[in-house]
Amino acid sequence: MTKLRFLATALAGALFAAPAFAADLKIGLAEDPDMLDPAQSRTFVGRIVYTAMCDKLVDVSPGLEIVPQLATEWAWSGEGKVLTMKLRSGVKFHDGTDMDAAAVVATIERNMKMPESRRKSELSSVESVAATGPLEVAFKLKQPDATLLAQLSDRAGMIVSPKAAAALGANFSSHPVCAGPFKFVERIQQDRIVLEKFADYWNKDQIHFDKVTYLPIVDSTVRLANLRAGDLDLIERMVPTDVATVKGDAKLAQAQVVNLGFLSIYVNVGHGPRADNPMGKDKRVRQAFSLAIDREALNQIVYEGTAPAGNQPFAPTSPWYDKSIPVPARDVTKAKALLKAAGYDRVPVEMLISNQPIVGQMMQAVQAMVAEAGFDVTLKTTEFATLLNEETAGNFQTARTDWSGRVDPDGNIHQFVTCKAALNEVHYCNPKVDELLNAARASVDTKVRKEKYDAAAKILDDDMPYIYLGHQSWLWAFDKKLTGFVPSPDGMIRLTGLAKSK
Numbered sequence: 001m002t003k004l005r006f007l008a009t010a011l012a013g014a015l016f017a018a019p020a021f022a023a024d025l026k027i028g029l030a031e032d033p034d035m036l037d038p039a040q041s042r043t044f045v046g047r048i049v050y051t052a053m054c055d056k057l058v059d060v061s062p063g064l065e066i067v068p069q070l071a072t073e074w075a076w077s078g079e080g081k082v083l084t085m086k087l088r089s090g091v092k093f094h095d096g097t098d099m100d101a102a103a104v105v106a107t108i109e110r111n112m113k114m115p116e117s118r119r120k121s122e123l124s125s126v127e128s129v130a131a132t133g134p135l136e137v138a139f140k141l142k143q144p145d146a147t148l149l150a151q152l153s154d155r156a157g158m159i160v161s162p163k164a165a166a167a168l169g170a171n172f173s174s175h176p177v178c179a180g181p182f183k184f185v186e187r188i189q190q191d192r193i194v195l196e197k198f199a200d201y202w203n204k205d206q207i208h209f210d211k212v213t214y215l216p217i218v219d220s221t222v223r224l225a226n227l228r229a230g231d232l233d234l235i236e237r238m239v240p241t242d243v244a245t246v247k248g249d250a251k252l253a254q255a256q257v258v259n260l261g262f263l264s265i266y267v268n269v270g271h272g273p274r275a276d277n278p279m280g281k282d283k284r285v286r287q288a289f290s291l292a293i294d295r296e297a298l299n300q301i302v303y304e305g306t307a308p309a310g311n312q313p314f315a316p317t318s319p320w321y322d323k324s325i326p327v328p329a330r331d332v333t334k335a336k337a338l339l340k341a342a343g344y345d346r347v348p349v350e351m352l353i354s355n356q357p358i359v360g361q362m363m364q365a366v367q368a369m370v371a372e373a374g375f376d377v378t379l380k381t382t383e384f385a386t387l388l389n390e391e392t393a394g395n396f397q398t399a400r401t402d403w404s405g406r407v408d409p410d411g412n413i414h415q416f417v418t419c420k421a422a423l424n425e426v427h428y429c430n431p432k433v434d435e436l437l438n439a440a441r442a443s444v445d446t447k448v449r450k451e452k453y454d455a456a457a458k459i460l461d462d463d464m465p466y467i468y469l470g471h472q473s474w475l476w477a478f479d480k481k482l483t484g485f486v487p488s489p490d491g492m493i494r495l496t497g498l499a500k501s502k
Helices: 002-016 044-053 101-113 148-152 162-174 220-228 240-247 283-291 295-303 332-341 357-371 384-393 410-417 431-442 446-463
Strands: 024-029 058-060 066-068 071-077 082-087 126-133 136-141 182-188 192-197 211-216 252-258 262-267 347-354 375-382 398-403 466-470 473-479
Touching: 024 044, 024 220, 044 182, 044 192, 044 211, 058 148, 066 071, 082 101, 101 126, 101 136, 101 162, 220 240, 220 473, 240 252, 240 473, 283 332, 283 446, 283 466, 295 357, 295 466, 347 357, 347 384, 357 375, 357 398, 375 384, 384 398, 410 431, 410 446, 431 446
Parallel strands: 024 211, 347 375, 347 398
Antiparallel strands: 058 066, 071 082, 082 136, 126 136, 182 192, 192 211, 252 473, 262 398, 262 466
């Protein structure tokens, strides 16, 4: 099957190199996206395609700053309960209609009210949105929500043609119409998505390809082989073990950047009877477990140096990281002392892990490390979906789980550690942490938010309901003829400024 997929992709690449297009770009994706409707879709890979097709109200810079896109400026008023945005003039949708305030209102209301929409929770703080001018909109909020701008930098803020949305309804994904640099041409499920340059794009001078084709190739080895053969120009989510191969190929280049998420161990501290064990009951045992881990060794041995060590929900490269709590060095002596103080010589630990090879390799290394400090870890391997179900049911002592990350810091911490949060599978509850994180969510002052997150980080580093291990990097490989590629922590492939030399 692998060889057949390679040949099929190579043939597809040859077919797509039609002389009708002067400059084509072919991108290999790690999966096939779900439906191409910003209101309904939920896959990471779909967001990569949207980056070429659907401009948003705001975007995110490589430095994680909110920057203008369809909105040129914005301001908060009414004690953080009104967000007013001024829109870019002269913007057209792919169907030739105007992108204006009425279109923004129609899109946001579609996201909030359409039965099939998956954006409702992301816009739950919005009471109403109104056009306050031809090119101005105002979001009225139920309560202050500093995370809204980040939501509008993703699918919730992708503005679609009201004309197309009204005509197609829930079937919008059959022919999506947005206001991005490329417009939809065709999609063949599990094979390709084809877009062509939109002649009336507001920033068309920075778009240097006539066509872009996305090819889903799940097998990372085949994806790289297609790139090396010249049938692809760029691939996303290269595996760490392929970095050396790319560096050894004179025709290729690679880029990487630490992503927004984290690698962690969930510790059941209060979710049913399975929390009744030394790890669940005593923070000193959790602290000992953490101190027995050499995080930098995991980075080098398992991730080929591409996943920097971490001890917080924010990577050390993030502006939200609390530098006063640095990544701890491995200290087996101190770990043993903590265990002894807690009344234990050796502690049995059952850990759920997914059946991904790199996860198994990592946790076998952790298993060996913590054994030296007095922990006897049993690894229980299962499908990832099953692991999530077991976490939800509280049927675990510890579990190794990743998080892909969010642009706003709230998305990496609030929903995991506040008492009634949806993703708080460990059932950790500390009213002071809730107070701090709720205040951070409600403030639009960056300095105030940072102070709240730092204070919460210190409490969490002591209570340790999650043992953070590090942060993966997004890895891309591409033809050296490509210029202008800028890696971004959100994992998106932005085509503005990207070009290909002859």
